[in-house]
Amino acid sequence: MSGSISRWRLLSLAGACLAVLLFASPGYAQGVVQGNVVDANNQPVEGALVTIASKDSSRKFQLKTDKKGEFFQIGVPSGAYTVTVEKDKLKASRDTQARQGSPARLSLVLAPGAGLSEEDKAKTNALQKLIEEASAAVKAGDHQTAIAKYTEVAAGIPTCADCYDTIGRSQMSLKNYAEAEAAFKKAIELKPDHADAYNGLANVYNAQKKFDLAAQASAKATELGGAGAAAGGGSADSLYNQGVIAWNAGKAEEARGHFEAALKADPNHAPAHYQLGMALVNGGKLAEARAEFEAYLKLAPTGQYADQAKSILGAIPK
Structure with a gap:
């Protein structure tokens, strides 16, 4: 009898937490600083040297703007940074804050x-x-x-x-x-080719339960982000978004596949660990689910789903 009660409690907890998925905003790629550089005539500046320098250590990243005047740097640890762009003896700088799950976006004007x-x-x-x-x-x-x-x-x-x-x-x-x-x-x-905008569009449609349109937009974001889900490539966030959309559309197994693909693209994508755990609970694979919830709490001990993950872990038999 106690086993039945425990199983009922676990499924009740899972159901309550899964309802949050309808309204939760998927996390963004960790440690991203991106932006664009224009000249005095609002034209993109190609080949400008971009330096992202930590204010708290000697850590710095350097890259150049592309032909559209854009730059994109991943793997930036959380903290305060100064972003400086230089070309032809011109220089501009901006301070920014890199945060896990929230990309820093900058626009800079490089003018004499x-x-x-x-x-x-x-x-x-x-x-x-x-x-x-x-x-x-x-x-x-x-x-x-x-x-x-x-x-x-x-x-x-x-x-x-x-x-x-x-x-x-x-x-x-x-x-x-x-x-x-x-x-x-x-x-x-x-x-x-603005993958983030397609992700945003997918979120808009997902929030309105227009799941077919959401899936199309998210698939485009994944395509632009890399090789695509089938090849295990693409942006982890795009793949995660596809999982959320599939889940909300009642396609549990498809959702699980997307969450797994997101983790293949970025093993440290905390929300994907949590949602994969939920999908595994739904499929009755409790031991595997436990590992995912534990991984989530290790990566995001005070994250959006921390309380839910702890509650479900407490209900999963060891």
């Missing part, structure tokens, strides 16, 4: 001080200040201000796809789904 009119200098300085204010609003969770500020930045830098991507995420946080969808689509229009 000499050779510009006082009016142009004022415009460049005002735009840089606006970018800093917009970024600060995002970090503070002030989404209304972030939307307003990034809308102004986008007016000054019409090619800023990341501006619209960030607007979309703030609109999503406010549950303004129509506005979020429009912003993500604008980001994709400006940058057709």
